[in-house]
Amino acid sequence: xxxxxxxxxxxxxxxxxxxxxxxxxxxxxxxxxxxxxxxxxxxxxxxxxxxxxxxxxxxxxxxxxxxxxxxxxxxxxxxxxxxxxxxxxxxxxxxxxxxxxxxxxxxxxxxxxxxxxxxxxxxxxxxxxxxxxxxxxxxxxxxxxxxxxxxxxxxxxxxxxxxxxxxxxxxxxxxxxxxxxxxxxxxxxxxxxxxxxxxxxxxxxxxxxxxxxxxxxxxxxxxxxxxxxxxxxxxxxxxxxxxxxxxxxxxxxxxxxxxxxxxxxxxxxxxxxxxxxxxxxxxxxxxxxxxxxxxxxx
Amino acid sequence: xxxxxxxxxxxxxxxxxxxxxxxxxxxxxxxxxxxxxxxxxxxxxxxxxxxxxxxxxxxxxxxxxxxxxxxxxxxxxxxxxxxxxxxxxxxxxxxxxxxxxxxxxxxxxxxxxxxxxxxxxxxxxxxxxxxxxxxxxxxxxxxxxxxxxxxxxxxxxxxxxxxxxxxxxxxxxxxxxxxxxxxxxxxxxxxxxxxxxxxxxxxxxxxxxxxxxxxxxxxxxxxxxxxxxxxxxxxxxxxxxxxxxxxxxxxxxxxxxxxxxxxxxxxxxxxxxxxxxxxxxxxxxxxxxxxxxxxxxx
Numbered sequence: 001x002x003x004x005x006x007x008x009x010x011x012x013x014x015x016x017x018x019x020x021x022x023x024x025x026x027x028x029x030x031x032x033x034x035x036x037x038x039x040x041x042x043x044x045x046x047x048x049x050x051x052x053x054x055x056x057x058x059x060x061x062x063x064x065x066x067x068x069x070x071x072x073x074x075x076x077x078x079x080x081x082x083x084x085x086x087x088x089x090x091x092x093x094x095x096x097x098x099x100x101x102x103x104x105x106x107x108x109x110x111x112x113x114x115x116x117x118x119x120x121x122x123x124x125x126x127x128x129x130x131x132x133x134x135x136x137x138x139x140x141x142x143x144x145x146x147x148x149x150x151x152x153x154x155x156x157x158x159x160x161x162x163x164x165x166x167x168x169x170x171x172x173x174x175x176x177x178x179x180x181x182x183x184x185x186x187x188x189x190x191x192x193x194x195x196x197x198x199x200x201x202x203x204x205x206x207x208x209x210x211x212x213x214x215x216x217x218x219x220x221x222x223x224x225x226x227x228x229x230x231x232x233x234x235x236x237x238x239x240x241x242x243x244x245x246x247x248x249x250x251x252x253x254x255x256x257x258x259x260x261x262x263x264x265x266x267x268x269x270x271x272x273x274x275x276x277x278x279x280x281x282x283x284x285x286x287x288x289x290x291x292x293x294x295x296x297x298x
Numbered sequence: 299x300x301x302x303x304x305x306x307x308x309x310x311x312x313x314x315x316x317x318x319x320x321x322x323x324x325x326x327x328x329x330x331x332x333x334x335x336x337x338x339x340x341x342x343x344x345x346x347x348x349x350x351x352x353x354x355x356x357x358x359x360x361x362x363x364x365x366x367x368x369x370x371x372x373x374x375x376x377x378x379x380x381x382x383x384x385x386x387x388x389x390x391x392x393x394x395x396x397x398x399x400x401x402x403x404x405x406x407x408x409x410x411x412x413x414x415x416x417x418x419x420x421x422x423x424x425x426x427x428x429x430x431x432x433x434x435x436x437x438x439x440x441x442x443x444x445x446x447x448x449x450x451x452x453x454x455x456x457x458x459x460x461x462x463x464x465x466x467x468x469x470x471x472x473x474x475x476x477x478x479x480x481x482x483x484x485x486x487x488x489x490x491x492x493x494x495x496x497x498x499x500x501x502x503x504x505x506x507x508x509x510x511x512x513x514x515x516x517x518x519x520x521x522x523x524x525x526x527x528x529x530x531x532x533x534x535x536x537x538x539x540x541x542x543x544x545x546x547x548x549x550x551x552x553x554x555x556x557x558x559x560x561x562x563x564x565x566x567x568x569x570x571x572x573x574x575x576x577x578x579x580x581x582x583x584x585x586x587x588x589x590x591x592x593x594x595x596x
Contacts (some may be wrong), residue, residue, distance in 0.1 A: 148435040163578050168568025196570040231589050267585070270466025270593050280461050280581035283574065287565070287582045291529050295568050 026105040052182035062192035085122030136234030137198035140225040150249035158189025165193035167286035175208040217244040221296020226264040327451035350480035354517040375440020385422030435496035448547035456487025457577040463491035465584035466593030473506040515542040
C-alpha cells in the first residue's frame with residue numbers, strides 16, 4: 001500500500017484517468033490504451049506482452065489483493081472501468097487509489113470490446129503474467145500438486161484451478177497442449193484462484209512429470225479405465241504421501257502418459273453414468289488426497 | 299425390441315419418414331411435426347405436452363435404450379434427424395427400426411430450430427416426461443438421494459444429475475423453484491443420466507423433505523458456512539446411513555431450509571478459494587456418502 005511505489009503517475013494523459021476531483025471523458029474503444037488491452041483477449045497478444053486481463057468485480061479485486069500477497073504475486077498495470085461499474089463496486093476505486101494502481105474510465109462500448117462475456121461488468125484489470133517456471137513453483141515442496149495435461153477447455157481448466165485451490169494444492173502445472181491459464185474464460189472460471197495458486201506452463205509434458213518426481217511427489221493419474229479404484233487406494237494408505245494428480249485431456253485421457261506415472265486410479269462409478277466430467281472427477285480425487293494429507297496442516 | 303409394439307406406423311404421412319427403400323424430402327421448419335417439437339424448447343410447451351427433447355447422439359441413444367430399461371422408463375415418441383446426422387451415427391436408424399420408433403428426416407434449418415446449441419448435431423428425440431412423483435421414486439427406499447432446492451442454472455442441475463448417477467444415487471428430487479430437469483441444457487449436461495435415474499419435481503420443498511424423512515433418509519444439507527465439516531462427519535460414522543443430500547441455490551444456499559435438516563456440513567476449504575461450485579461440491583459430498591454406503595452393494 002505504498003503510494004510512493006505507484007508507477008505511471010506522471011506520464012499518463014489526464015484524459016480518462018479516474019480521479020476524485022474531476023470528471024474526464026472516458027476512453028473509447030479507439031484509444032491506444034483500450035486497443036492495446038484488447039490485444040490481450042487473444043493468446044498471441046497475451047504471450048507477446050506477457051500480460052492478461054482479469055474481468056469482473058471479483059477478479060479485479062482479487063488481482064489487486066494479489067499485489068501484496070506473499071506468493072504468488074501478480075502485478076496489476078492498470079484497471080479499466082466504466083463509470084457504471086465503478087458506481088456498482090466502489091471498493092475498486094478505493095483500492096486502486098490506496099495501492100497506486102492507475103484507474104481509467106472507459107465507455108460501455110470499450111468495455112464490450114475487452115469482454116468475452118455477453119453482459120460485460122465493465123471492470124477489467126490489466127495484469128502481468130507472473131514470470132515463473134515448473135522448478136520455481138515446485139521449490140517449496142508442496143504436498144499436493146495438480147498437473148493438467150492437454151486440457152482443451154478453458155472453463156474446465158479454470159474450474160479445476162478453483163478445486164485445486166479449495167483442496168489446498170500448492171501449485172497447478174499446465175503441461176503439453178493445455179489451454180492458456182490466462183485465457184479470459186479460464187480466469188473467470190477460476191473465480192480468483194488463479195491469483196491464489198502458483199501456476200506454471202511447460203509444453204514438454206515429460207519435463208513436468210520429471211520435475212514432479214524430482215520434488216518427491218507420487219505421480220497419480222486419473223483414468224476411468226484404470227484397474228485400481230480411488231477409494232481402495234485411499235484406504236490402503238497409498239495416498240498418504242505428497243502427490244501430483246495428473247488429469248488428461250477431455251477427449252483422450254492420459255494417453256501414452258498413463259504408463260509413465262506411478263499409479264493410475266479410477267473414480268468408482270456406482271450407478272450407470274459412463275463417467276464424471278473433468279472438474280467433478282478432479283474434485284473427488286483432490287479431496288481424497290486432501291482428506292489424507294490435510295495440506296492446511298503444515 | 300418388439301416390432302409389433304410400434305405405434306404410429308400406419309398413420310404417419312410418408313413425407314420425411316426415413317425408410318430404407320425410398321428417399322423422401324426432409325421435413326422443414328414449417329412442417330407441423332417440427333413446429334410442434336419446437337414448442338418443447340420452452341418450459342411452458344414442455345409442461346403443456348408432458349414431453350421434452352433429447353438432443354445429440356448420446357442423448358438420443360440413451361433415450362432409445364431407456365425405453366426397455368427396468369426403471370426409470372422414458373417413452374420416445376419419435377426421432378427427428380438430418381441425413382448428415384444419420385450418416386454420422388448410423389446406430390440411430392438401426393435402433394429406431396429395431397424398436398419401432400418413428401424416425402423422420404429433417405432439414406438442417408429445422409434441426410437448428412430445435413437446437414439450443416451453436417452447432418446442432420441434427421439428432422433429436424421427442425420423449426415423454428415420465429409421470430411420477432416424490433412418493434413413487436422414494437418407494438424402493440434408495441440409500442442415497444439428491445434434493446436440488448431452488449437451483450437456477452440448467453447446466454448445474456444436469457451436471458449434478460450426472461454426479462448423482464455416478465455416485466449411485468437412487469433418485470434426484472427437484473424441489474421448490476428449481477430449473478426444469480427437462481430443459482434442453484439440463485438434459486445435455488446430464489449426458490444421459492436423466493434416463494438412468496428416477497427424477498421427480500415438487501414445488502413445495504417441505505413436502506419433499508418430509509417425504510425423504512418418511513423414507514428413512516437422514517437429511518444432510520451442504521452449506522459452506524456450516525460448523526461441522528464433511529470429513530469429520532464421515533469419520534465419525536455420521537454418513538453411514540441412508541442419506542438425502544440437499545443442495546441449495548447457487549445464490550442463496552439453503553436459506554431457511556438449513557434449520558429443518560438433520561445436519562448441515564461444509565466441504566472443508568484447505569486453500570484460499572472462497573467456495574466450490576455446486577457441481578464440484580456435490581461430487582465431494584456424494585462420493586463421501588458413496589464411499590460409506592457403497593450404494594452398488596445392495
